[in-house]
Every structure is written in structure tokens, then in C-alpha cells.
Amino acid sequence: LxxxxxxxxxxxxxxxxxxxxxxxxxxxxxxxxxxxxxxxxPGADRVSIAVFAADHGVAAEGVSAYPQAVTGQMIVNFSRGGAAISVAAKALDAHLRVYNLGTVTALEPLAGVEDQVIAPQTGNLAREAAMTQAQLVQAMNVGRLAVEQAQAREAVIDIFIGGEMGIGNTTPATALAAALMGLPVTDLVGPGTGIDGAGIARKVAVIERALALHKPQPVDPLEMLRCLGGFEIAALCGAYLQCAQQGVPVLVDGFICTVAALLGCRLQPQLGDWLLFSHCSAEPGYARLLDHLPSFPLLDLGMRLGEGSGAAVAIPLLRMACTLHxxxxxxxxxxxxxxxx
Amino acid sequence: LxxxxxxxxxxxxxxxxxxxxxxxxxxxxxxxxxxxxxxxxPGADRVSIAVFAADHGVAAEGVSAYPQAVTGQMIVNFSRGGAAISVAAKALDAHLRVYNLGTVTALEPLAGVEDQVIAPQTGNLAREAAMTQAQLVQAMNVGRLAVEQAQAREAVIDIFIGGEMGIGNTTPATALAAALMGLPVTDLVGPGTGIDGAGIARKVAVIERALALHKPQPVDPLEMLRCLGGFEIAALCGAYLQCAQQGVPVLVDGFICTVAALLGCRLQPQLGDWLLFSHCSAEPGYARLLDHLPSFPLLDLGMRLGEGSGAAVAIPLLRMACTLHxxxxxxxxxxxxxxxx
The missing domain is CATH 1.10.1610.10 (Nicotinate-nucleotide-dimethylbenzimidazole phosphoribosyltransferase (CobT), small domain)
Incomplete structure (x- = not known):
């Protein structure tokens, strides 16, 4: 700084x-x-958005309201400009690039989508580690690559936004949040894209099973990320750490991105200096994250979409702050x- | 609707x-x-901003941190483009017009400023009615005129924003809030532009004196406005009522504008259907207004500047909502x- x-x-x-x-x-x-x-x-005109997408083995446990095929379908939707983050990026004149880290449905090459497939999905964290050590490193490196590519495209990036897409990914994010903060799963779990009461009970049981299996240790956040995370969550963490190293301000999106950021702060406490938080997610676990964040979110609009959409919505506030200044x-x-x- | x-x-x-x-x-x-x-x-591209400025007799009681000359100086600043609302309006490509309802320092003609002087200042509400009946009508009509002029300039206005400037004007606004909600002055009074503890105690005493003198009745909000208000507060109220009549959505700014809107709702309850609220003002009284509003404010950024600046900052959220939709x-x-x- x-x-x-x-x-x-x-x-x-x-x-x-x-x-x-x-x-x-x-x-x-x-x-x-x-x-x-x-x-x-300062300025907030030159905004670079990277959305990391991946599927999750834990979806087999019935923890999401949507079928896994939606991850791949939404990557196509990002490419064609119909998703929230695509529309917002265009409205902001921000650069958007999507990184496909692996989906259960194979995808044809798509405009604006970079193929960085690690595997069709992670391991089911309720039964095994989500990633091997090699996969974890690979996923984090995709995050670093995204920042490097953004910097290669533009001389200066004023703000970096990471987004995520992956059916089932509030389950690994909630498992990580519980492990990072040492809180009961029931304090954190929520409906994600919209599961009902029975689904939430199932999600609690799945996460508790995963925590009992992997016994995550606060002193080893990387192992926590390997066992309980997801490819896109690891990529976000890698991207944020790269931003801090390169001196690029980060605007962190909602629940899943904030968990990735918190994990990054455990690995490298100075990361916190480079993070701005866009919004309070409506996902219930977010409220418990607030005490652990290095600064406060700007918006509280009941958003819970992911994709980086909440961060994109907050960009005009940063721009207005800079223009008034x-x-x-x-x-x-x-x-x-x-x-x- | x-x-x-x-x-x-x-x-x-x-x-x-x-x-x-x-x-x-x-x-x-x-x-x-x-x-x-x-x-x-819907859309939020065509935004029309009217800032109403006026001086207050009650400033003689020492209720503001700034001298009354600042009201006129800020009108000049609006005209020259250096004030927050001028910068924000330009950034938003919104139309801005300032209405001078009367300042203690006489002003030369200024670009973008419309001369609608009623008197150099209102009466000191701690000792007399702020306005005569004729002045109240005149002030409310300036608000109506501002909406008519905005409509004459553009075929369609997507959003109307009213702003205010007037040294001392949190005192009449707090007096009106206390009268409208039937709450003790000490629950509502705040530092305004930044008075200290002794100033706040003085402000409480001044408002309590005014309420004891005028004995405002909830059944007669117009008389309340006449005795305790200000030219710019009456103009805001008139503008909002005209918007509702013309079917123009209003984005209400902070504490003073919200009091004017609440007063308008007492006069015409259907006004509430046409009001959006931009932000929670940091002025302490705002928190007590929340229970009385027809809908909730969008932002909570600790702003307390007035001029319509908080509403201007919220416009990009409305635009993003419309674009995503x-x-x-x-x-x-x-x-x-x-x-x-």
C-alpha cells in the first residue's frame, strides 16, 4: 500500500x-x-471480471435445487451474454472472461470461455477429498493465470472481480466456513439456490459427515481447501492472492467468494489490505463471516446469485466515490x- | 400504478x-x-434533479456549524459544477436545476439556477411561524413548477430527485419529524453538518421551544409545515405531490427530503406508491423515520450530505436493476x- x-x-x-x-x-x-x-x-473504470466454473462431486448427495447440467448450461449462457454477470459486465464496460475448470457435461469451445478443465467434477467431499494435491495446485494456478491474463490485456486494472458458478457449491463453501471459523454447521447452512427444509437438513448432515471425515485443522488452510473445497473456490483463492502480490484491488462478491477470500487471508494475512467487499449475501452463513472480514461490505440488497454479480452491482459506487473525490x-x-x- | x-x-x-x-x-x-x-x-436513464435552496431564520439560534453565507456560496458552487450533486449529476448524465427560494446573501444571476426568491430567509421557528400562509403556498408551488419544467424539457422523466441546501435545515426537519411521529426531540436530534455536544443541546432546546410555541397538530400537516418548515422543505413536498399526480417515480434523498416526503404522505397517502428511498442517512433521526416509510432505503453508506447526493449515488442501482431485467x-x-x- x-x-x-x-x-x-x-x-x-x-x-x-x-x-x-x-x-x-x-x-x-x-x-x-x-x-x-x-x-x-484513484479510479474504478478499468474492471476485469473472471468467472470460475466447475462441478462438484457432492452434488450426488442431493444438496442443490438444480441438476448439475446447469453448470455447463450457464457457461454457455455466460458466453452468449444472457446471464446476470454478462449483462452487468457489458453495462459496466468491464472485461469478462470465464474459466471452465471442469463440468460433468462436456462443452464445445465457446467465445469468452477458457478451457482449463481439471476433471469433470471434484471428489464427493462427504466420502473423499474434493481434490488431489495436484488438482488443488492446478486450480489455484488457474486463478493466478486469470489475473496474469487480465494484466496482459490491459496495462492497468483498477479493480479485479472474481465470480463463481458450480451447482452445489454452497456446500463446500459452508464446510470451509465452518472449518475456518470453528462454528456449528447449523449456524451457517442455507438454501443456496433454493432447497427446501428437507434439503437443508440433508445439506447439514452431508457437511457434518465431511467435517468428521476430514477433520480440518485451522493451522492448515490449504489442506482444508483440498479436502472440502472446489476447483472454482481454489481458483478464486489463487486469483485473490495473485492480486495482492501484484497490487491489484479486489472487489469480493458474495458468500462463496468471501469464503475463498477468508481462506486466502489465512494463507497470507496481508491479502486483507487488498480486499473490498461488495455486498452482504442473503445466504445465512454470510452474517457469520462479517466478524472475520478485514472490512465491511458496501451493499445489503438481499442478493444471492453468485457469478460475481453482486460485485458488479457495486462497481458504480466505487466509480462514484472516485469521481466525487x-x-x-x-x-x-x-x-x-x-x-x- | x-x-x-x-x-x-x-x-x-x-x-x-x-x-x-x-x-x-x-x-x-x-x-x-x-x-x-x-x-x-422500465428504465432509469432519464433522471431529473431539482435542488431547492433557502435560508432559515432559526440559524440565529446557533444551530449549525456553518455560517448562513454558505447557503448562497453553495448555490454558486452548484452552478459552477463543484458540489457533490453537480459532479454526480454530470457523471449520471442527469439534468440538474437549482431553485433559489431565498438566501440572506443576494446572488447574481447564475447558470442553471432559477431565481424564485420568496424572502431572504424564513421566520425563526423558535419565536414565530417559519412562513406565512402565502409563503407556504408559494414555496410548494416552486416544487410543482420544478416538476413541470422538468417535464417540459423531456418528454418522459424516468426518475425525479429532489435535493436541498439550507444552513440550519436539520432543525426544521427534526422539528417536523418530532411533530409528525409524536416522538421526543432528544430521540431525533443530531449533529447536522457537524455541531458538537453543546450545539446539540442548544438545538434540542430550540426545537422544544418551537414545538411548545406552535403546538403542531397531526391532523393539520400543512399548518405544521408552515410553522416549523422551510422554503426548500415545502418545495420538496410540493414537488413530490406533483410527481405522484403526474405519475413520475421519485427517488427520495436523506433525512430532510424524507421528512418532506413523509409530510407529503400525510397530505396524500397515495404519494407513498410513487416513492423510492435511496439511503439511510447517518443523521440519527433517520432511523426513527424508517418505521413510517412506505418502503425501505436501498443504501446504508453513512452519508449525510444532502443536496440530493445520496439519491444520485443510488441511481446506478436502479439502472442496473432495469438493465438486468x-x-x-x-x-x-x-x-x-x-x-x-
């Missing part, structure tokens, strides 16, 4: 024609981004009197 | 490629706007499987 730029931004905020602090979080956002980007007037007049420029009391 | 368009929008939301409800408030926004605008695919593929179009459980 660049403390000189951060301090310059802070000093500028105090001179703009408004009561101090009156723009609330927008002021803090501009100041934080200044420190990350090393510019007294850069373009408002100072008290001196505008000849406005300061506070008298 | 157009129930056919609203129902068509609701039906469309259920067909889009996402779990039902996964876009949270963005879905509800698109559906509500459809009902207001009478189109199954219009452009996402349906399950059928994308050949994505529906929920199986």
Missing part, C-alpha cells in the same frame, strides 16, 4: 466542499483505493466558508 | 436465468418501476434447466 497517496487522498477529502465525513463510506473507499492504486485520485471543488477553489462552530 | 405492467415484470423476473429472488431488491425495484412507469421493462435471458431462451427439487 502507498501511504503517501493514501494520505494525500485523505487530505483532499478534508478540503472538498462538504462537511467532513458527509459522504460516509464513499470517502473511505476513495482513500483506501488511493492507497492501493498509488494515486491520490476527483471532481468536487475544494472550499478554497469554490470560496465557500468553512465550519464556524 | 399500472398493475398489468407490474405483473408482466413480475412474470418476467420468474423466467430469467437465476434462482427466483436471487437478485433481491434489484428484482423488487424493477417490478415496482414497471408498475409506476407502465412498461414491463431487460437484458438477461430467460430459462427457455438460454436452454437452461429449471429447479429439479
Amino acid at each position: 502507498d501511504q503517501i497517496s493514501r494520505n494525500a487522498a485523505q487530505a483532499r477529502q478534508m478540503q472538498l466542499t462538504k462537511p467532513q465525513g458527509a459522504l460516509g463510506d464513499l470517502e473511505r473507499l476513495a482513500v483506501r483505493l488511493a492507497g492501493m492504486q498509488g494515486r491520490a485520485c 476527483a471532481q468536487m471543488s475544494t472550499f478554497e477553489e469554490a470560496a465557500v466558508s468553512g465550519a464556524s462552530l | 399500472d398493475q398489468i405492467s407490474r405483473n408482466a415484470a413480475q412474470a418476467r423476473q420468474m423466467q430469467l436465468t437465476k434462482p427466483q429472488g436471487a437478485l433481491g431488491d434489484l428484482e423488487r425495484l424493477a417490478v415496482r418501476l414497471a408498475g409506476m412507469q407502465g412498461r414491463a421493462c 431487460a437484458q438477461m435471458s430467460t430459462f427457455e431462451e438460454a436452454a437452461v434447466s429449471g429447479a429439479s427439487l
